[in-house]
Amino acid sequence: MAKKKSKKNKIISTILSFLLAIFITMFSYLIGLNFGLFNINNFVDSMNVDFYVHMNEYIRKEAVNIAIPYGVDRSVFDNVFTMDITSIQASNKLRAQLKNESYEVNTSDVKQRLYTNIDQFLSSKGYTLTAEQQTNIDSLVEKVCEIYIDALTIPYMKQFARIGNTFNKYILYGIIIIFIMIVLNIVFLFLLNKYIHKCLRYISYATISASLMTAFLPIWALIDGFYQRIYISIEYVYTFFVNYIHNSIMIFVYISVLLLAISAALIVLIWYRRKALIAHNKEEAHRRHQQHIQRRMQEERELNELINMQKQKDSFNKDTRKEFINYYEYDDSEDS
Numbered sequence: 001m002a003k004k005k006s007k008k009n010k011i012i013s014t015i016l017s018f019l020l021a022i023f024i025t026m027f028s029y030l031i032g033l034n035f036g037l038f039n040i041n042n043f044v045d046s047m048n049v050d051f052y053v054h055m056n057e058y059i060r061k062e063a064v065n066i067a068i069p070y071g072v073d074r075s076v077f078d079n080v081f082t083m084d085i086t087s088i089q090a091s092n093k094l095r096a097q098l099k100n101e102s103y104e105v106n107t108s109d110v111k112q113r114l115y116t117n118i119d120q121f122l123s124s125k126g127y128t129l130t131a132e133q134q135t136n137i138d139s140l141v142e143k144v145c146e147i148y149i150d151a152l153t154i155p156y157m158k159q160f161a162r163i164g165n166t167f168n169k170y171i172l173y174g175i176i177i178i179f180i181m182i183v184l185n186i187v188f189l190f191l192l193n194k195y196i197h198k199c200l201r202y203i204s205y206a207t208i209s210a211s212l213m214t215a216f217l218p219i220w221a222l223i224d225g226f227y228q229r230i231y232i233s234i235e236y237v238y239t240f241f242v243n244y245i246h247n248s249i250m251i252f253v254y255i256s257v258l259l260l261a262i263s264a265a266l267i268v269l270i271w272y273r274r275k276a277l278i279a280h281n282k283e284e285a286h287r288r289h290q291q292h293i294q295r296r297m298q299e300e301r302e303l304n305e306l307i308n309m310q311k312q313k314d315s316f317n318k319d320t321r322k323e324f325i326n327y328y329e330y331d332d333s334e335d336s
Contacts, residue, residue: 009192009193012192013189013192013193013198013199013202014202016185016188016189016192016202017189017202017203017205017206018206018209019185020182020185020186020189020202020203020206020210021205021206021207021209021210021213022210023178023181023182023185024182024206024207024210024259025209025210025213025214026174026178027175027178027179027182028210028214028252028255028256028259029214029252030171030174030175030178031175031255032214032248032251032252032255033167033171034168034171034172034175035251036247036248036249036250036251036252037164037248037251038164038165038167038168038171040095040098040099042244042247042248042251043094043098043157043244044091044094044095045243045247046240046241046243046244046247047087047090047091047094047240047243048239048243049083050239050243051236051239051240051243052083052086052087052090052236053083054235054236054239055086055090055151055152055236056081056083056086057235057236058151058234058235058236059081059086059147059148059151060077060080060081062147062151063077063080063144063147064077066140066143066144066147067140067144070136070137070140072118072121072137072140073121075117075121076114076117076118076121077114077117077144078117079113079117080110080113080114080117080144081110081148082109085109085110086152089105089106089152090152093105093152093153093154094154094157097153097154097157097158097161098157098158098160098161098164099161100158100161100162105148105149105152107145107148107149110144110145110148111141111145114141114144115137115141118137118141151236154237154240155237186199186203189202189203195273196273197269197270197273197274200266200269200270200273201270203266204263204266204267204270207259207260207262207263207266208259208260208263210259211256211257211259211260211263212256214252214255214256214259215252215253215256217252218249218250218252218253218256219253221249222246222249222253227241227242227245227246227249228242230242
C-alpha cells in the first residue's frame with residue numbers, strides 16, 4: 001500500500017513539475033515583455049553613442065543640402081549639433097512621445113552657434129549682408145531648426161506607445177495570475193513529498209526546463225540576426241530599432257541565465273539537504289543500534305537474574321526437601 005502511494009505521489013509530482021516549467025516559462029516571457037519590449041527605459045537605452053553619431057551626421061547632411069542655394073559653406077555647421085545637447089533633447093523628446101505628452105525642443109543653442117558660424121564665414125569673405133540677405137539667412141536658420149526638430153522625433157513612437165500601454169495592462173494581470181499558479185504548484189509539491197530535497201528536485205527540473213525554453217527563441221534570434229536585415233533608409237533610425245530589438249531580446253537571455261542560476265542554487269541545496277538527511281539517518285540508525293544493544297544487554301541481564309533466581313529457588317527447594325526427608329527418617333528411627 002505504501003509503495004502504491006509513493007508511486008502515485010511520484011507521478012503527480014512529475015506532472016506538477018512539467019506544469020511548473022510551463023508556468024515559469026510563461027512568467028519569464030511576460031516579465032521579458034514588460035521590462036523589455038514595452039519598457040520606456042529600454043527605448044531610451046537604445047539611443048546609444050552610435051545612434052547620436054548617426055543622428056548628428058544625418059542632421060548635418062540635410063542642413064548642408066538645404067544650405068546650397070543660400071551660398072553658404074558647409075563649414076558653418078561645424079560644432080552646431082553637439083552630442084551632449086542632442087542626446088538630452090532626443091531622450092526627452094522620446095520620453096514625451098512614449099507618454100503621449102507634448103515636448104518643445106529647445107533650439108536656442110543651435111540657432112546661436114549657427115548664427116555665429118555664419119557671421120564668421122561672411123566676415124572671412126568680407127561680405128556685408130543686405131536686409132534681404134539677412135532675411136534669407138534667418139530663413140535658412142529656421143529651416144535647419146525644423147530639420148533638427150524633425151530628426152529628434154522617432155517615427156511611429158506614439159502609435160507604439162498606445163499599443164504598449166494596452167498590452168502592459170493585460171501583461172500585468174497575466175503576471176499576477178501565473179505567479180499565483182506557480183506558488184500553488186510549489187505548495188502542492190511540498191505537500192506531496194515528505195522530504196524537502198525531493199520537492200526541490202522537482203522544482204529544479206522545472207527551472208532548468210523553463211530556462212532552456214526561455215532561451216531558445218532569443219538565442220535563435222541573436223544567431224539569425226533577422227532584425228539587422230530590416231530596411232530603414234535613415235541610418236540613425238535603423239540603429240535605434242536594431243538596438244531596441246537587441247536589448248529586448250537580451251532581457252530574455254538574462255532571465256534565462258537567472259533561471260539557470262536558481263537551478264544551480266537548488267541543486268546545491270538539494271545536495272546539502274540530502275547529505276544532511278543521510279547523516280541524520282546514519283546517526284539515527286547508530287542511535288537505534290545502540291538502543292537495541294542496550295535493550296539486548298538489559299534483557300540478557302534480566303534473563304540471567306531470572307535464571308539465578310530459579311537456580312536459587314531450585315537449590316532452596318532441594319535443600320528443604322532433603323532436610324524434610326532427613327527429619328522424617330530420623331523420626332521413624334526414634335519410633336522404632
